[in-house]
Amino acid sequence: MKGRNMTRWRDPAKDPRQEPKSNLITAEGAERLRGILDHLSRVKRPALSTKVGEAAALGDRSENADYTYNKKELNRVIARIRYLTKRLDELQIVDRLPADTDRVFFGAFVTLEDENGEELRLRIVGHDETDTGKHWISVDAPLAKALLGKGLDDEATVAAPGGETTYLITEIDYRDPQA
Incomplete structure (x- = not known):
């Protein structure tokens, strides 16, 4: 397997990144994550969707830098929203x-x-x-x-x-x- 995603091999039994992470969070930490999720869902995503739509209406998308950038940014925000939604469901709040x-x-x-x-x-x-x-x-x-x-x-x-x-x-x- 070759390519840009290839990294050095690590023994899974000794790799500290493979250790299970705790799902504990403080009440204020959970509130902060909910605030970030709310901002991304209600403010950032609609604004980026509007920008993508406006840039797409200009015509040729292959050479449209505004469309390309905003589309990538929108996909990044959508991925972050998915991650935060899933993560908040997994967390155990210690209050x-x-x-x-x-x-x-x-x-x-x-x-x-x-x-x-x-x-x-x-x-x-x-x-x-x-x-x-x-x-x-x-x-x-x-x-x-x-x-x-x-x-x-x-x-x-x-x-x-x-x-x-x-x-x-x-x-x-x-x-x-x-x-």
Whole structure:
């Protein structure tokens, strides 16, 4: 099998991309995805359909760059709408606090201290709402897996590319992210 889609072979048993992803999402994450789906369905798709129709009315489509671009963009939006619709049906919304708020579970804000004394504040969220700018990590990430179930002043060791790193949990919080 040759061609542009050919990539290097990976053993499926060891490929991290083949690991099942959790279907958990916070209530605010699900609301954000619904908002994106609503915008694409009600605003973006009709606008692109109109542009495609106007460009098609101009005549020869083979040399019509406006038609070609808008048609590709419309197909991309339709694919995204299909994906979001399917994904929202699969997701399990976690909208309540865990029974033991003194331990790290899904949705927790956790403050960590590394061996050098540097602090890192992160939140454990679903795969669909990770954000490196906000330090929101997926519940499937190695660091999150190492933290789950741990309590205050517990240590978590994570294998990193530069070697193992040990973190001390200094704070666990389950507050509203907008607060």
